[in-house]
Structures are given as C-alpha cells and as structure tokens.
Amino acid sequence: xxxxxxxxxxxxxxxxxxxxxxxxTPELDIEQSSEVxxxxxxxxxxxxxxxxxxxxxIRNYDRAITYFLECKRLQPQNTVVSFELAKFHxxxxxxxxxxxxxxxxxxxxxxxxxxxxxxxxxxxAKKSVIDDVREELPWNNVQMRVNxxxxxxxxxxxxxxxxxxxxxxxxxxxxxxxxxITDSIANQKRTFVHSVRAVxxxxxxxxxxxEGFKSRIEAMLKTxxxxxxxxxxxxxxxxxxxxxxxxxxANGAALNSIQKHKDAIEILEGALDYxxxxxxxxxxxxxxxxxxxxxxxxxxxANMYLSKIKS
Numbered sequence: 206x207x208x209x210x211x212x213x214x215x216x217x218x219x220x221x222x223x224x225x226x227x228x229x230t231p232e233l234d235i236e237q238s239s240e241v242x243x244x245x246x247x248x249x250x251x252x253x254x255x256x257x258x259x260x261x262x263i264r265n266y267d268r269a270i271t272y273f274l275e276c277k278r279l280q281p282q283n284t285v286v287s288f289e290l291a292k293f294h295x296x297x298x299x300x301x302x303x304x305x306x307x308x309x310x311x312x313x314x315x316x317x318x319x320x321x322x323x324x325x326x327x328x329x330a331k332k333s334v335i336d337d338v339r340e341e342l343p344w345n346n347v348q349m350r351v352n353x354x355x356x357x358x359x360x361x362x363x364x365x366x367x368x369x370x371x372x373x374x375x376x377x378x379x380x381x382x383x384x385x386i387t388d389s390i391a392n393q394k395r396t397f398v399h400s401v402r403a404v405x406x407x408x409x410x411x412x413x414x415x416e417g418f419k420s421r422i423e424a425m426l427k428t429x430x431x432x433x434x435x436x437x438x439x440x441x442x443x444x445x446x447x448x449x450x451x452x453x454x455a456n457g458a459a460l461n462s463i464q465k466h467k468d469a470i471e472i473l474e475g476a477l478d479y480x481x482x483x484x485x486x487x488x489x490x491x492x493x494x495x496x497x498x499x500x501x502x503x504x505x506x507a508n509m510y511l512s513k514i515k516s
Contacts, residue, residue, distance in 0.1 A: 250279045257289065266296045284313035284320070291323050295330060303327045308341045315342070315349040318356075325356045335365060351379050358382065363389040415449060418442040422455045435459040450479040454490050457497075466497040473497065488514050 257272035270293045276286045287310035294303035307324040314320055328335060335353065343349060350369050357366035366386045375383060422442065425435045439456035446452060453476030460469035473494050480487055491510045498507035 247279065250276055253279070254286075261289075261293070264296075266293045269293050270297070282313065284310045284317070287313065288320055288323060291327065295323070295327050298330070300327060300331045304331065304333075304338065308338055311349065312342060315346040316352070318352045321349060321352040322356050325353065325360070329360070335369070347373055347375070351375065351382065354386065355382055358386050358389070361389075415446055418445070419451060422452070426455065426458070432459050432463050436463075448479050450476040450483070450490070451486060453479070454486060454493065457490070457493050461493055461496050461500075464500070466500040469497045470494065470501070484515055 253272045253275045257269045257276065260266070260269035260272060270290065273286055273290050273293065276283065277290065280286060287306045291303050291306035291310060294300070294306060304324070304327045307320070307327045311317065311320040311324050324338070325335070328338070335357075350373050354366045354369040357363075357369065363386050367383075367390060370383055370386070418438070418441070421438055422435070425438065436456065436459045439452055439459060442449070442452040443456060453472050457469045457473035457476065460466070460472060473490050476490050477487075480490070491514045494510040495507045495514075498504075498510065
C-alpha cells in the first residue's frame with residue numbers, strides 16, 4: 206500500500222506539465238520510470254516521507270518539516286524533498302529558509318514549472334525580486350526563464366516577465382507568450398495614460414479640495430492606476446483632511462491590495478470613527494476589513510464585520 210501511494214506521488218512529479226514545451230517532449234513510460242525511481246529510496250526514507258505528508262495533510266507544518274529534513278539527510282540531492290521543504294517553510298512564513306530550498310529545487314531541475322512557481326511565490330511573499338536570486342540559478346537555461354516569465358505574466362507582473370525573456374532565443378511556440386506580455390504592457394500604459402487624463406481633467410474642482418481629492422481617487426480606483434499613486438494621493442488627502450472617512454477607506458483598500466493587511470486594518474477601523482450616516486461607504490469599509498482579517502487568519506473578526514454589512 207505504501208509503495209502504491211508513493212508511486213502515485215512520484216508519477217505526479219514526473220508528469221509535471223511544462224506549459225510551453227510539453228509537445229516537444231518525447232513520450233515516456235511513466236510507470237516504468239517511476240518504479241525505477243522508487244527503488245532508489247530506502248524504507249526509512251519512505252517512512253519519513255509519508256509521515257511528512259501525513260503531517261502536511263493536517264497542517265502540522267513544524268512536524269512535517271522535521272520528517273522532510275530527515276529525508277533530506279538521507280537523500281541530500283533530492284529535489285522533491287527540497288520542493289516540499291520550500292513549501293512548508295513558506296506556509297510557516299519562514300521566507301529565508303523557503304527561498305533557500307526553492308532555489309535548491311529549481312537548480313536541481315531547472316525546467317520544472319512547479320519548482321519555478323514555488324520560488325516565485327516565496328519571492329513575492331518576501332516582497333523581493335527575481336534578480337535577488339539570479340546568481341544562484343542556472344540563468345542560461347532557456348526553459349527555466351520561459352517558465353518564470355509565464356508565471357510572472359500570469360501574476361500580471363508584465364515588466365518582470367518581459368525582462369526574463371530579454372536575450373533569450375525563444376522558439377516559435379514561445380513567441381506567443383512574448384507577444385502576450387508585450388500587448389499587456391501596452392494595454393497597461395494606455396490604462397495609466399487614461400487614468401492620468403481623467404485625474405487631471407476633473408471639471409471645475411480644486412484638485413486639493415475635498416471634492417478634488419475624491420474625484421482623483423475615484424478615477425484611480427475605477428481605472429486601476431496603480432497602488433503607488435493611489436497610496437500617495439490618499440495619504441495626501443488624509444493629511445489635508447484628517448476627518449474624511451472616504452480617504453481612509455481608499456488608503457485601506459490600497460494597503461490591502463499590496464498585502465499590508467495589518468496596516469489596512471488600522472486605517473480602516475480608524476475610518477469608522479469618522480463615519481456618520483453613509484451606509485454605502487460603511488459597507489465598503491466593512492468589506493475591506495473582512496478581506497484584511499481573512500488574510501491575517503482572524504476569522505472571528507472577519508465574520509463580525511461580514512455580519513455588519515447591510516443589504
């Protein structure tokens with residue numbers, strides 16, 4: 206039974222889809238390859254591996270890490286183990302260790318899409334950039350760069366995606382991804398220009414008045430201008446008009462969007478102190494608080510604010 210389950214896991218790893226080049230890879234006898242792969246592991250390795258998976262299943266990540274570290278001791282070069290350790294440390298918000306194991310896994314198997322995705326997840330959680338680990342990765346591996354570019358494209362970080370493809374001799378199949386990235390950047394620029402025009406042409410309003418600030422912020426929220434500009438404008442508005450709850454709401458929404466949820470909670474709950482008879486704005490603040498508390502795993506607070514939303 207243990208062998209069968211382990212075999213199933215290994216088949217999953219060996220069948221990892223590579224989205225760009227899958228059709229170029231010759232078919233393999235996956236089950237036969239997995240059997241050979243399985244023979245390399247001792248009973249002790251398998252016992253620790255499955256106990257680690259068991260602890261993962263019940264979200265006991267500290268214990269899971271302990272078992273996978275033993276697997277690591279038994280098989281130091283095993284990329285599957287490094288991959289699992291990276292994910293466990295990410296769950297535990299131990300980002301330095303998570304990055305170390307994610308880099309190790311991807312370096313061992315540069316063309317593995319899921320290893321690349323986990324590394325990007327760690328980098329994003331750290332609020333870091335891919336360039337920080339560039340020297341540690343096999344940067345000349347084209348498929349790795351393409352995988353990373355696709356992941357950043359799917360995360361809507363088009364500039365990083367484009368940078369990853371610079372200087373890479375991509376295939377005709379991969380040119381489709383490059384075109385999608387270029388088109389997305391062009392569309393993003395058009396949206397930004399449209400937003401700036403909307404902000405700068407607010408009719409008959411002093412841009413630094415309450416209504417002027419509100420018009421600019423509403424235009425930014427509608428056109429998704431970008432968090433930096435929204436944060437800067439809402440901070441200026443709060444400083445100029447510290448008793449206006451709308452500006453606190455918009456600032457809290459911007460903080461939520463960049464995952465600064467604790468800061469968002471402080472700002473949004475402050476907004477409630479200034480709120481008087483404005484049910485739509487009150488509901489909007491509650492929704493952002495639900496988002497923030499859910500992201501910080503405080504379900505009781507999230508449910509409390511959810512129950513306050515008026516229909």
